[in-house]
Every structure is written in structure tokens, then in C-alpha cells.
Amino acid sequence: MSAEPDLETLVADVFARGCTSRRTLESITGKWGVLALVALREGAYRFNALRRRVDGVSEKMLAQTLQTLERDGMVHREVLATIPARVEYTLTPLGAEIADQLFALVELLESRVPQVVEAQAAYDADRPR
Amino acid sequence: MSAEPDLETLVADVFARGCTSRRTLESITGKWGVLALVALREGAYRFNALRRRVDGVSEKMLAQTLQTLERDGMVHREVLATIPARVEYTLTPLGAEIADQLFALVELLESRVPQVVEAQAAYDADRPR
Numbered sequence: 377m378s379a380e381p382d383l384e385t386l387v388a389d390v391f392a393r394g395c396t397s398r399r400t401l402e403s404i405t406g407k408w409g410v411l412a413l414v415a416l417r418e419g420a421y422r423f424n425a426l427r428r429r430v431d432g433v434s435e436k437m438l439a440q441t442l443q444t445l446e447r448d449g450m451v452h453r454e455v456l457a458t459i460p461a462r463v464e465y466t467l468t469p470l471g472a473e474i475a476d477q478l479f480a481l482v483e484l485l486e487s488r489v490p491q492v493v494e495a496q497a498a499y500d501a502d503r504p505r
Numbered sequence: 506m507s508a509e510p511d512l513e514t515l516v517a518d519v520f521a522r523g524c525t526s527r528r529t530l531e532s533i534t535g536k537w538g539v540l541a542l543v544a545l546r547e548g549a550y551r552f553n554a555l556r557r558r559v560d561g562v563s564e565k566m567l568a569q570t571l572q573t574l575e576r577d578g579m580v581h582r583e584v585l586a587t588i589p590a591r592v593e594y595t596l597t598p599l600g601a602e603i604a605d606q607l608f609a610l611v612e613l614l615e616s617r618v619p620q621v622v623e624a625q626a627a628y629d630a631d632r633p634r
Binding site for chain 2: 387388389390391392393395396397400401402404405406407410411414415429430431432446447448449468470473474477478480481482484485486487488489491492493494495496498499500
């Protein structure tokens with residue numbers, strides 16, 4: 377018998393602070409993780425093009441986001457043998473599954489923006505500054 | 506003609522940094538937003554019970570998260586007329602819709618944890634420290 381936990385029988389629980397699923401949830405739903413994954417559903421991106429697509433992200437934050445997503449097996453980074461060398465990012469099959477789910481969330485949210493704006497106005501009206 | 510943008514005809518775009526949907530996406534997918542919304546699918550929670558459920562969140566961060574979710578119309582905060590007064594949090598219909606979508610994401614992610622762990626191990630093996 378091994379003292380190592382058996383991954384097949386362990387139940388992942390995002391509510392448990394030490395669980396891998398919690399850390400991965402944070403990276404796919406982090407400020408930039410969602411936008412990078414949803415953008416990559418549109419096809420392969422080079423770094424600078426992706427940075428333009430994800431309006432407002434800094435070079436450093438995008439690099440860090442992509443690195444985490446690559447490590448988690450969501451994003452594939454390919455160095456193309458061109459001169460000069462180009463680096464292209466695509467979704468892995470796992471990343472595509474997660475990105476589809478995130479896209480559904482984004483679509484739902486975008487369709488509900490008028491309700492959100494209304495709620496914000498009502499909230500602020502009740503609490504005059 | 507009004508100079509105010511017409512909410513019905515404006516298209517929400519999470520990729521645009523100034524869009525309300527971007528800010529709301531950040532709050533529902535923030536580090537604690539996802540977990541609070543998914544927890545509240547289980548039913549009404551009082552603050553301290555919710556804090557125990559969302560393992561690892563500080564009092565300050567949970568209060569801030571709930572306040573943003575309340576302002577966005579996702580969470581309803583009710584002060585119960587008990588002695589001492591109790592405060593209970595529930596999902597609004599809008600919050601329930603978003604939370605269902607987040608729950609689907611969490612379920613997908615939890616089921617893929619073995620793949621994530623494998624990807625992380627392969628990534629780390631390629632890059633010895």
C-alpha cells in the first residue's frame with residue numbers, strides 16, 4: 377500500500393483551501409484567465425495580438441496568466457520555426473472544454489448587463505454618499 | 506434624442522475594459538465571488554456560516570465580496586428581526602442563474618483535476634529548478 381493519495385479516489389473540492397481544484401479555479405477565473413481562455417476560443421493567437429484582444433492587460437500579467445494556464449494544461453505554447461521565431465498560443469482539448477463553459481458564463485452575463493446596471497443604480501440610490 | 510447611451514441597444518463586451526460586464530465578470534469570477542455564489546446555491550447563509558463554508562476567506566474579503574455581489578444584484582442581504590438581529594444572505598434570481606453556470610464550471614473543473622495534476626507534473630519536469 378502506498379501512502380500517496382490516490383488521485384482516482386480523491387474527490388476534488390474547490391471549497392477546500394488546499395485542493396488543486398481551488399488553485400486551478402483561481403487561475404481559470406482570475407482577472408485575466410477568463411478573458412485569455414475565451415479569446416483563445418477564437419483561434420491561435422500570438423502574444424501581442426492576444427494582448428490587444430484582452431484590452432487593458434499588461435505584458436507582465438498576460439505572460440504570467442498564460443504561463444499558469446500552460447502549466448495547468450489549458451493552453452499550448454508553440455515556438456514556430458520562423459525567422460524571427462514566433463510564439464503562438466492555442467487551447468488544449470482540456471482548455472477548450474473549460475473555455476466553452478466560461479464562454480457560456482460570459483454570454484449569460486453580457487445578456488444580463490441591463491439588470492446589473494439597474495441593480496447597481498438601486499443600490500447606490502439607497503446609500504447616498 | 507438623448508445623448509445617454511441606450512442600454513437596450515448597447516452590446517455588452519467583456520473584452521472592452523470600460524464595459525460594466527467586464528467589472529461584473531471580475532466580481533463574479535473573483536477569487537471569492539465564485540465560491541460565495543456557488544455556496545449560496547445550497548441555500549441561505551448567515552455571514553459566519555458562509556465564512557466557514559468558503560474555507561480560507563477573511564472576514565474583510567467576504568464582506569467586500571458580498572457587498573459587491575449585492576450591488577450587482579446577485580445576492581440579497583436580509584436583516585432578520587430577531588434578537589440579536591441576524592443577517593442572512595440568499596441568491597437573487599439573477600444570482601441563481603449565474604451561480605448555476607458557475608457550478609457547472611466548478612463541476613467540470615473538479616472532474617478534470619487528475620488531468621490538471623498530470624499537466625502540472627509534466628510542465629515542472631521539463632523545467633528543473
